[in-house]
Amino acid sequence: MQVQWPRRFRVMWPLALLVGALALAVAATSCTRSAGPPQAKQTKLTRVDLYGDPENLDPILKDKISALVINSAIFEQLLNYDVVQKKLTPELATEWTVGPDGLTYTFKLRQGAKFHNGREIKADDVKYSFERLLNPDNMSPLSSTLASIKGAKEFTEKKATEVAGIKVTGPYSLTIELAEPDPTFLLRLTNICCSVVPKEEVQKLGADFGMKPVGSGPYKFDSWVKDSKVVLVANKDHWAGPPKIDVIETLIVKEAATRDAMFAAGQIDYMLLGDPQYLKYKNDPKWANNLVEVAELYTRHIAFNCQRPPFNNKLVRQAINYAIDRKTLVDTLLQGKAYPATGLFPPTLMGYDPELKGYPYDPEKAKALLKEAGYPKGFEFEVLCTSHPAWGTPAVEAIQPYLEAVGIKVKPVQVEWGVMIDRANAGDFQAYMYSVCGAVHPYDWLLLFHTKSFGGAGNRMRYSNPEVDRLVDQMKATTDEGEMIRLAREAQKIIVDDAPWWFFNYNKAVIVHQPWVKGLIPNPVDMDYQPLDKLSVEGKP
Amino acid sequence: MVPLLIGITLVTFVLMNVIPGDPTISLMDPKRGQLDPQAAERIRQRWGLNDPTYLQYLKFLLNALRGDLGFSFRFNQPVTRIILERLPATLELGAAALVIATVIGVPGGIMAAVRQGGWMDASVTAFCVAGVSMPVFWLGLLFMYLFAVKLGLLPAGGYGSPRFLVLPSVTLGLSSMAMISRMTRSAMLEVLRQDYIRTARSKGLAERVVIYKHALRNALVPMVTVMGVQAGWLLTGAVITENVFGWPGIGRLLVDCIGQRDLPVVQGCVLFAVGMFALVNLVVDVLYAYIDPRIRFER
Numbered sequence: 001m002q003v004q005w006p007r008r009f010r011v012m013w014p015l016a017l018l019v020g021a022l023a024l025a026v027a028a029t030s031c032t033r034s035a036g037p038p039q040a041k042q043t044k045l046t047r048v049d050l051y052g053d054p055e056n057l058d059p060i061l062k063d064k065i066s067a068l069v070i071n072s073a074i075f076e077q078l079l080n081y082d083v084v085q086k087k088l089t090p091e092l093a094t095e096w097t098v099g100p101d102g103l104t105y106t107f108k109l110r111q112g113a114k115f116h117n118g119r120e121i122k123a124d125d126v127k128y129s130f131e132r133l134l135n136p137d138n139m140s141p142l143s144s145t146l147a148s149i150k151g152a153k154e155f156t157e158k159k160a161t162e163v164a165g166i167k168v169t170g171p172y173s174l175t176i177e178l179a180e181p182d183p184t185f186l187l188r189l190t191n192i193c194c195s196v197v198p199k200e201e202v203q204k205l206g207a208d209f210g211m212k213p214v215g216s217g218p219y220k221f222d223s224w225v226k227d228s229k230v231v232l233v234a235n236k237d238h239w240a241g242p243p244k245i246d247v248i249e250t251l252i253v254k255e256a257a258t259r260d261a262m263f264a265a266g267q268i269d270y271m272l273l274g275d276p277q278y279l280k281y282k283n284d285p286k287w288a289n290n291l292v293e294v295a296e297l298y299t300r301h302i303a304f305n306c307q308r309p310p311f312n313n314k315l316v317r318q319a320i321n322y323a324i325d326r327k328t329l330v331d332t333l334l335q336g337k338a339y340p341a342t343g344l345f346p347p348t349l350m351g352y353d354p355e356l357k358g359y360p361y362d363p364e365k366a367k368a369l370l371k372e373a374g375y376p377k378g379f380e381f382e383v384l385c386t387s388h389p390a391w392g393t394p395a396v397e398a399i400q401p402y403l404e405a406v407g408i409k410v411k412p413v414q415v416e417w418g419v420m421i422d423r424a425n426a427g428d429f430q431a432y433m434y435s436v437c438g439a440v441h442p443y444d445w446l447l448l449f450h451t452k453s454f455g456g457a458g459n460r461m462r463y464s465n466p467e468v469d470r471l472v473d474q475m476k477a478t479t480d481e482g483e484m485i486r487l488a489r490e491a492q493k494i495i496v497d498d499a500p501w502w503f504f505n506y507n508k509a510v511i512v513h514q515p516w517v518k519g520l521i522p523n524p525v526d527m528d529y530q531p532l533d534k535l536s537v538e539g540k541p
Numbered sequence: 542m543v544p545l546l547i548g549i550t551l552v553t554f555v556l557m558n559v560i561p562g563d564p565t566i567s568l569m570d571p572k573r574g575q576l577d578p579q580a581a582e583r584i585r586q587r588w589g590l591n592d593p594t595y596l597q598y599l600k601f602l603l604n605a606l607r608g609d610l611g612f613s614f615r616f617n618q619p620v621t622r623i624i625l626e627r628l629p630a631t632l633e634l635g636a637a638a639l640v641i642a643t644v645i646g647v648p649g650g651i652m653a654a655v656r657q658g659g660w661m662d663a664s665v666t667a668f669c670v671a672g673v674s675m676p677v678f679w680l681g682l683l684f685m686y687l688f689a690v691k692l693g694l695l696p697a698g699g700y701g702s703p704r705f706l707v708l709p710s711v712t713l714g715l716s717s718m719a720m721i722s723r724m725t726r727s728a729m730l731e732v733l734r735q736d737y738i739r740t741a742r743s744k745g746l747a748e749r750v751v752i753y754k755h756a757l758r759n760a761l762v763p764m765v766t767v768m769g770v771q772a773g774w775l776l777t778g779a780v781i782t783e784n785v786f787g788w789p790g791i792g793r794l795l796v797d798c799i800g801q802r803d804l805p806v807v808q809g810c811v812l813f814a815v816g817m818f819a820l821v822n823l824v825v826d827v828l829y830a831y832i833d834p835r836i837r838f839e840r
Contacts, residue, residue, distance in 0.1 A: 051571070052797060056617045064570045139587060139614070141568045141580040210617050226626045227789030228700040251699055253787040261685045261697040298572070418566035418802065438573045456578045526572070 042246040043537045045517070047530075048259055048271045049252045053227045058210035059195040060133045060140040065528050068192050070230055070250060073532040075195035075215035078107060078126065079186060081440060083523045086350060088186055092121060092196055092216070093174075102181040102479050103150075109172040113239045115198040115216045123168040129196045131155065131163055142193040148182040181477050183484060184441045218243040218533035227252055232532075243533035263512070269537070270513035270520060272527050275390050278337040281512045294522035295339050295348045296509040300391040300435045301501035302383060307462040308430060310381070315373035317499035321359040323366035324402040330505050333398045334390055338505035343496045344445060346506035348524035351442035351488040358496060358503060366406045378407025384424065384432035386417045391435045391504070424460040432460070435507065440525060442488040446472045449495050463500035516540040546815060547602070553811045554598050557804045564590060567615045567801035588614055601808065610812070611805035613798075620809040624791065628813075630700055631790035634783070635776035637710035642717035642775075643768060649718075650725025654733060655752060665722060672719025681712040681785040698787035709786040713779050717771045724767040728760035735759075761832045769825035776821070777814040 054067035059075050062068065078093040090096075095108040113121045134143050134152050146152055151164030165177040178185060188194065201214040213221050218240065219232035230250040236242045251268065253259050256277060262268045273281060273291075281287040302320075304311035311317055326340040342358035345351055370378065386392045396412035403410050415423070424432050436458075437445050450472050453459035471491040478484045496503070509527040513520055519535040565581040585591050589600065601611060610620040653665035688708060689697035699705050732738065733756055741751045778792025795810040797803075830837045 055615055058617065061617060063568065063573070063575075065572065136583060139580075139584055141577060141584070143580060144577040207617055225700060225789060226623075227793060228630075228787065251787065252789075253698055255698075255784050255787065257682050258685065258698045258785055258787055261682070261690050262699075265689045265693060265697050267689075267697055267699070416562060416800070417571060418562040418569075421566065421569070422561065422563060436573070456576065458575065 043244070043540070044247040044249060045245045045532075045535060045537055046249045046251060046267065046269045048262070048268045049250050050254065050256075050259070050272060050274070050528075052254055053252055054230065056210035057213040057221070057224075059192045059197065059213075059215075060138060060142060061210060063142055063193075065526055066252075069528050069530075069532075070232065071192045071195065071213070071215075072217075072529065073219035073232055073248065074213050074217045074221055075192065075197070076113070076217045077191070077194050077196065078109075078189045081187060081190040083440070083525055083529075084521055086440075088190070092126070096186070098186075098479070102477070103178045105176045105178070105185065107174045107176070109174065110239060111172055113216060114237060115201070116214050116220045116235060117198060117201060118237075119198060119200075121196060121216055122171050123174045124171075125196050125199065126174055127163075127166045127168050128199045130166055130194065132197065132202070133193055134163060140193065142191070145188050145191055145193050148178050148180060148185060148188075150177045150179040153179070181479075183476060183478060184443055187441055219248060222247075238533075240533070244536040245532075248532055263514075266514065266541075268514075269517050270511055270530075273337075273510040273512055275334060275337050278508075278510055279335050281510075282336075287512055290513050290515055292511045292513070292520050292522055292527070294509050294524050294527060295346050296507040296527070297346055297349055297438050297440070297524045298435045298507045299341055299344060299346060299437070299501075300338070300395075300433075300504040300507065301341075302396075302431050302433045302504070303424070303461045303501050304431050304499075305427065305429055305461060306464070306500050307427065310373070310375060310379050311430065313373045314498055315369045316375065317502075318359070318497075319366040319369035319373070319406065320403070320408070320502050321499050322362045322369065323406045323408070324399050324502065325361040326504060327361070329395075329398055333395060334505065337508045337510065338390065339508060341503040341505050343503060344492050344501075345442060345488075346524070349442060349445065350440070351485045351492070353489045353492060356489075356493065356496065359499075363402070363406055370406060370408075375407075378409070380409040380411070381430045382411045382413045384420045384429050385412050385414055386420060386433075387414055388435075390507070391433050395504070396433060425456040427455070427460070427462060438525060442485070442492075443472070443475050446475065446488060446491050446495075449491075449500065461500040463495075463498065465494060465498055468494050468498075514540075542819065545819075546812065549811060549815055550602070550605070550808055551598065553808055554594075554601070554804070557799070557802065557807055558594055560802075562802050564614075564802040564804065567803060584614055588612070601805075605808075605812070610809045613803050613806050615798075615801060615803050616806075620805045623794070623806055624809045624813055627789055627791050627794050630788060631778045631783075631792065632776060633706060634709055634713060634779070634788055634790060635772070637706055638714035638717060638775050638779075639768075639772050641710055641714035642721050642771065645714075646718040646721035647725050647764070650722035651729055651752065651757065653722070653726045654729030657730060662726075665726065669719040669723045672715050675716070677712060677716065677779070677781045678785055680715060681709070681782060684708050684712055685786070698785070700787070700789050705786075709782050709788050712785070713775065713782045717775060720771060721764070721768055725760070725764050728763045729756060732756045732760045758832065762829060765825055765828050765832065769821050773818045773821040777817050778810075 049066050051066050054070055056062055057067055057071060059071050076091050078091060080089045080091040082089050092110055092113055093107040094110045097106045109123055115121060130146055132138060133140055134146055134155050136156050136158060143156060149163060149165040151160060154160040155163045167175045169175055195215060198214055202209050205212060218235050218238045220235050222231040222233045224230045229252065232248045234243050234246050253262065256274050259268065259271055260277065263271055281291060304317050306312055330336065330338045330340050343353065343356045345353065370376065383396050385396050393412045393414045396410060400410055420432055423429050437448060439445055447453055448458035449463055449468055450459060451464040451469050454462055468491050471487050475484055475487045478487065511520055511527050516537050516539045517535065518538055520530055523529050565576065565584055569576045589597060604611060612619050613623060616623055649665050653662040656662055685697045685708060688695045695707055696705055738751060738756055741755050778790045778795060780792035780796050782788065783790045783793040791810055791813060795807065798806040
């Protein structure tokens with residue numbers, strides 16, 4: 001007779017076997033080194049994208065930071081803007097001059113700069129790239145970047161087969177004539193959408209050019225696992241010499257807690273900090289010295305609809321500016337991850353006026369102004385906002401007690417960002433809370449307050465002051481930087497006094513990095529924008 | 542099948558058009574929020590976004606019937622390609638989670654049923670309750686901190702070699718495991734009470750034979766039903782797990798595209814989900830016929 005195993009064992013053995021197999025699998029996979037032939041030690045930097053997949057890497061198609069940062073390493077433009085020194089530097093153009101009329105720009109191109117496919121860049125390529133941006137068939141949302149070039153309008157409307165204002169005068173020289181003066185023209189040329197691209201690759205790849213971009217920059221595109229990872233490799237033949245880091249990997253991780261875990265585990269080399277994470281790293285002695293902070297070029301505010309009561313009355317808008325204690329809010333609600341706003345321009349913007357003190361916290365003055373405006377008992381209003389922790393519903397709820405103290409009841413109406421922008425553009429709001437502007441030139445900031453920019457162009461407040469309009473128009477025609485700054489400051493003073501916004505704070509952008517990462521800069525435009533070719537990794541375990 | 546697809550795509554279409562927000566907002570950078578209105582208009586015209594709603598739907602339907610799921614201007618790629626690129630990740634995760642759920646859930650349920658009232662039963666039941674009540678998000682982060690940060694054994698997130706698959710699939714598999722083991726247990730209990738089991742035991746058959754050949758076989762039909770439902774859910778993209786671990790699957794794609802109002806891709810994802818559920822149902826039906834000959838002969 002067969003020996004009967006006890007019931008227990010007979011039923012348990014399959015389970016034990018399977019659990020054992022699983023444990024073995026975990027142990028095996030965690031011990032395996034990644035497969036591949038042994039290579040010489042390659043330096044690798046892993047950065048992370050907080051927002052999502054770049055979607056498409058064709059430089060003319062995307063205005064989103066996810067694509068812009070990666071493209072800043074793959075592609076090059078005529079000029080580059082150094083955010084730290086606040087000046088233009090040569091990239092594919094080595095010299096440039098502006099004609100006395102402010103309309104004619106002459107560029108001398110760098111010789112020996114090559115595309116990633118080996119071909120040298122010539123002036124024809126620049127003309128091709130700019131026309132590609134302006135060509136309506138390419139559906140670029142950024143074609144207005146070069147709209148000030150003479151002939152661009154006709155080309156975009158298909159009335160001409162080329163842009164008359166772009167003239168190739170030699171294999172390495174180019175002249176661009178503008179239709180009207182544009183003080184920001186050279187800055188516009190530094191935009192990613194003005195990158196120089198190789199015609200033959202675009203024609204060969206078609207729509208796939210956005211999936212396998214070919215540029216001329218310090219890094220070449222290597223691979224892209226959608227929604228997961230983009231890998232760039234160093235361009236050893238770059239005209240400035242090979243960059244220090246061999247491989248740059250961008251991981252796409254939208255969840256902050258996951259990023260924290262990955263950073264702590266050493267999987268990520270540096271990352272931008274969200275507001276809730278800031279204090280945790282600042283107070284941790286291990287990371288406190290590995291933070292890079294900057295006052296970003298973004299002013300958080302509540303915008304008032306200046307065409308509708310009660311905000312069509314300047315006194316009311318000023319009252320709100322006096323009624324709220326910005327500094328306390330920045331310290332408590334934002335936990336120090338911002339700078340209280342004194343005016344429109346953040347301290348890192350050209351034209352920032354350190355003399356401008358802005359509105360102090362003075363609830364008595366606020367009450368007096370309200371009484372003068374005809375609202376002695378206060379009033380109620382709604383603020384459209386998103387769920388953003390720094391400039392969304394939490395912020396509106398934080399100002400409620402301050403406004404209540406002067407008799408004003410404010411109610412947050414939370415909507416999705418796209419919906420808020422749609423309504424703001426259409427003027428369907430009393431107030432909304434937002435954060436702008438990200439531009440490097442004060443002219444672009446002031447355009448947001450120009451009468452001609454009503455609606456989607458930026459002046460959603462429908463604010464109109466002919467004096468401001470006049471100053472901004474004058475700025476457009478000026479070529480002297482000192483004069484331009486003087487005009488900007490004057491315009492800012494008027495705007496702050498007219499208070500079409502409640503000026504809240506300037507964002508403090510912070511990056512935390514592993515100790516072996518060197519070369520990160522405090523970039524006020526966007527901390528994500530790091531000069532990837534100038535970074536280095538030293539002492540990485 | 543076809544009326545089902547038409548119905549579902551119609552509902553999706555209506556819902557996406559009812560929610561406020563224009564697809565061209567996806568062109569704007571959320572930080573700077575600027576968009577050239579002329580460029581936006583050009584894009585709307587090129588992709589027929591200004592057409593009346595019924596016309597847009599009809600165009601989509603006619604194209605879909607020819608196999609063309611449309612084009613996403615956000616990616617500048619055809620929808621089919623966008624979905625196919627993310628398909629392997631979803632299937633990997635779903636299959637791995639299903640395997641883990643089944644391979645541990647079924648034996649666990651069997652043991653709990655066989656030793657009903659014992660410590661095994663109590664612990665399996667407790668585990669089931671925990672598995673169903675613990676939020677996937679929290680569980681995932683817990684595993685991440687334990688295995689990746691503290692122990693350094695596995696990567697915290699991302700996609701790549703099999704190492705990256707371990708944590709997400711265990712996290713995802715856990716709640717399915719709870720469901721499957723619960724169903725297995727109750728199905729087995731039901732069957733073990735039957736007279737034919739008593740007959741089999743009194744015939745002198747080995748216990749292993751009684752449980753696996755006689756009891757389990759009969760309990761399989763309800764178990765396969767539950768596993769089918771779980772498989773359908775796991776294979777169509779588990780959004781939360783994908784988000785927590787940075788796993789590039791279809792679940793994440795769908796949620797992203799809804800937020801960006803990318804209707805063609807949303808339709809594509811919905812069609813994929815419907816197709817996947819239909820496939821799973823088909824497999825389950827075939828399995829029924831295979832498991833239970835009575836069903837086979839009834840047809």
